[in-house]
Amino acid sequence: MTEKTAATPAGSAGTDNAIHTRALAYRWPGMDTAMVFPDIQLARGEHLFLHGPSGTGKSTLLGLLSGLLVPERGTVQLLGETVSDWPNGARDRFRADHLGIIFQQFNLVPYLTASGNAELPCRLSSSRHKRAGPGVSTVARSLLAQLGLDDDTAHRKVTGLSIGQQQRVAAARALIGAPEIILADEPTSALDTDNRDRFLELLLTMAAEQGTSVVFVSHDQALARHFHDHIALEGRS
Numbered sequence: 001m002t003e004k005t006a007a008t009p010a011g012s013a014g015t016d017n018a019i020h021t022r023a024l025a026y027r028w029p030g031m032d033t034a035m036v037f038p039d040i041q042l043a044r045g046e047h048l049f050l051h052g053p054s055g056t057g058k059s060t061l062l063g064l065l066s067g068l069l070v071p072e073r074g075t076v077q078l079l080g081e082t083v084s085d086w087p088n089g090a091r092d093r094f095r096a097d098h099l100g101i102i103f104q105q106f107n108l109v110p111y112l113t114a115s116g117n118a119e120l121p122c123r124l125s126s127s128r129h130k131r132a133g134p135g136v137s138t139v140a141r142s143l144l145a146q147l148g149l150d151d152d153t154a155h156r157k158v159t160g161l162s163i164g165q166q167q168r169v170a171a172a173r174a175l176i177g178a179p180e181i182i183l184a185d186e187p188t189s190a191l192d193t194d195n196r197d198r199f200l201e202l203l204l205t206m207a208a209e210q211g212t213s214v215v216f217v218s219h220d221q222a223l224a225r226h227f228h229d230h231i232a233l234e235g236r237s
């Protein structure tokens, strides 16, 4: 299943690893057999492309990495901590403090402005707030500007923004407060090729500037060239 695993040598899970999974399996209700996943080992600051056809479990694997799902078997270690053994509340806390997530449908808060959405992680996590610095609103607007959204747009409600603009808001929300890990689930699927490549370059450059590891999920192999590390999912075995 694994096309090419990433980064550090096997068996050296420690603080140099952003992500280390072992023998993960997950079964949704109604499934006869569990989905099994290739092991992932990703060093801090590295960027991994996770690809495979529709239905092979890419979003499920991201759910396991984010701690929103708990594996039937196997372990998820993030930043040296075996978070898959932790209770829900502890995983929620860890997610708020250390993970930026860009969902396929962005999951922005509709009644907030672009800037309000981008600031949210710092309102929910004191460590993200601390890393962003005292002027969280200024930091949010600066991230939005770097992603191509001017001040006027930053003050508009997200429901009035285009898909491409909403995607940039979701990216700013993931980047703010320099989380160690960003998980992105097909956030470029609604964009044309030029915008897709430009957005991805921007996201990876900004993540690299703050040393954030990125797992980027897509079925679109054309995006693979932006990444050093690749893993393919090929379905259940």
Ligand SMILES: Nc1ncnc2c1ncn2[C@@H]1O[C@H](COP(=O)(O)OP(=O)(O)OP(=O)(O)O)[C@@H](O)[C@H]1O
Residues within 6 Å of the ligand: 028, 029, 052, 053, 054, 055, 056, 057, 058, 059, 060, 061, 219
């Ligand atoms: N909430 C759910 N309840 C039950 N089964 C689910 C659920 N979510 C996903 N599945 C099943 O898990 C399998 C993998 O789905 P998943 O969404 O992880 O794949 P994917 O590779 O991300 O697909 P896509 O590229 O279409 O987003 C599929 O068979 C799907 O039907």
